[in-house]
Amino acid sequence: MRAWIFFLLCLAGRALAAPQQEALPDEAEVVEETVAEMTEVCGTHCPSLPMPSLGHPDMYCGSPCWNRASTCPLPGDTDSIEVTVGSNPVQVEVGEFEDGAEETAEEVVAENPCQNHHCKHGKVCELDENNTPMCVCQDPTSCPAPIGEFEKVCSNDNKTFDSSCHFFATKCTLEGTKKGHKLHLDYIGPCKYIPPCLDSELTEFPLRMRDWLKNVLVTLYERDEDNNLLTEKQKLRVKKIHENEKRLEAGDHPVELLARDFEKNYNMYIFPVHWQFGQLDQHPIDGYLSHTELAPLRAPLIPMEHCTTRFFETCDLDNDKYIALDEWAGCFGIKEQDIDKDLVI
Numbered sequence: 001m002r003a004w005i006f007f008l009l010c011l012a013g014r015a016l017a018a019p020q021q022e023a024l025p026d027e028a029e030v031v032e033e034t035v036a037e038m039t040e041v042c043g044t045h046c047p048s049l050p051m052p053s054l055g056h057p058d059m060y061c062g063s064p065c066w067n068r069a070s071t072c073p074l075p076g077d078t079d080s081i082e083v084t085v086g087s088n089p090v091q092v093e094v095g096e097f098e099d100g101a102e103e104t105a106e107e108v109v110a111e112n113p114c115q116n117h118h119c120k121h122g123k124v125c126e127l128d129e130n131n132t133p134m135c136v137c138q139d140p141t142s143c144p145a146p147i148g149e150f151e152k153v154c155s156n157d158n159k160t161f162d163s164s165c166h167f168f169a170t171k172c173t174l175e176g177t178k179k180g181h182k183l184h185l186d187y188i189g190p191c192k193y194i195p196p197c198l199d200s201e202l203t204e205f206p207l208r209m210r211d212w213l214k215n216v217l218v219t220l221y222e223r224d225e226d227n228n229l230l231t232e233k234q235k236l237r238v239k240k241i242h243e244n245e246k247r248l249e250a251g252d253h254p255v256e257l258l259a260r261d262f263e264k265n266y267n268m269y270i271f272p273v274h275w276q277f278g279q280l281d282q283h284p285i286d287g288y289l290s291h292t293e294l295a296p297l298r299a300p301l302i303p304m305e306h307c308t309t310r311f312f313e314t315c316d317l318d319n320d321k322y323i324a325l326d327e328w329a330g331c332f333g334i335k336e337q338d339i340d341k342d343l344v345i
Contacts, residue, residue, distance in 0.1 A: 122168030137172035138165070154191035156184045187302040197307035202314070205307045207258040210332050213272035215250040218242050233345045237271045244268060262333065273332045274343035277325055287341065289323040 114125035119135035126136050143165035146152065151163040161167040167185055174180025220229045221238040230238065241247060247268060248261045262269060280293050294312055301308040315323045315331040323331075329339045 120168075121164065122170075122172035137175070138169040140166050140169040140173075143169060149190060150188075152190045153188055154186050156182070156186040158186075158191050160190045185299060187299045189303045192303060194302060194306050197310040202307050202310055204255045205305065205311050206332050207255050207262070210262065210269055210273065211248070211253070211258050213276050214241065214247075214269055217272050217275060218247070219250075231345065234275065237275075237343075237345075241268050241271070269332070270334055270338050271343055273329055273334050274325075274340070275345075277328050278344035281325075281344065287325050287344075289328065291321055294323070 113127060113131060113133040117125045117133035117135070119125050122138055123135040124138045125133050128134055143163060146162045153161050153164050153167050155161065155167060161170065164185070171180060171183050174183060217230075217234075217238045218241060221235060221242050224230050224235070244265070246265050248257070248265070253261075277289070280289050280297075281287065282293075298308055298312065311331070312323070315327050317327050317330070325341060325344065326336070326339050330336070
């Protein structure tokens with residue numbers, strides 16, 4: 001229960017959503033790419049912080065490494081990537097600092113058509129006989145050797161891959177087959193036994209998560225010096241929670257205390273639950289969370305919170321494979337009269 005909360009915070013606003021239909025294969029792969037990116041933090045792995053409580057907001061917001069992770073561009077997020085593949089950000093021309101350097105004819109270098117041709121994970125760009133770029137499956141043996149256990153991923157057929165690169169390259173070679181269509185990245189880390197979620201454990205899951213959402217918002221409010229963590233509308237909502245003397249401070253609280261606090265200070269939890277839904281419901285903003293949107297949360301959670309899958313399944317009351325706002329809020333104990341789409345800001 002130590003490391004999953006960071007992923008929830010860092011990925012909450014980045015999940016890719018689907019409209020009212022089954023997620024297409026490409027959408028699922030985009031999600032898997034997003035999940036795979038979280039095994040590294042822009043090339044740097046952040047160790048887990050030894051905090052004892054899921055409810056402690058500092059667990060993953062306190063270190064510079066985790067804070068940098070939340071700003072990393074995700075696969076497919078081409079709008080946030082300005083440096084082209086292969087460019088050197090500190091590149092200077094030869095002779096730039098040589099006094100009186102003789103002029104030389106500028107060498108014309110033909111642009112590589114693959115330079116700006118994007119291929120999804122598992123594929124690499126190659127040129128055909130007409131010098132036209134095309135994406136072909138990457139050879140799994142060409143993937144970089146893994147640095148450590150944290151790079152390994154587990155597929156839904158319970159097979160451990162050395163890295164997400166190895167997984168996607170293998171999946172690509174199975175394109176067009178029934179096995180390839182069903183193969184997905186299940187969770188981050190080597191495959192392990194995931195125990196069944198008992199009914200008693202399932203009831204505890206939303207208690208911890210709900211309390212943590214409240215504490216994360218308070219922490220963001222306290223640290224928002226540059227006004228880039230919360231919007232003004234969100235700040236007004238969180239300010240009321242922050243200044244409430246009855247607020248339960250972050251800590252390793254027993255579930256009995258969490259349940260009691262929710263009953264006594266119910267109003268403090270209404271906005272955090274809506275806020276989290278809004279962080280997930282982004283592409284498009286349609287009031288529904290698809291399996292595709294939830295997948296980036298699910299993958300890092302499963303190894304450490306074995307009730308993750310069952311919890312999300314129980315939220316889908318009508319079994320349409322989408323979680324509407326009222327279903328999501330109801331899962332966290334928010335009363336029907338308090339569910340308000342205008343709070344999803």
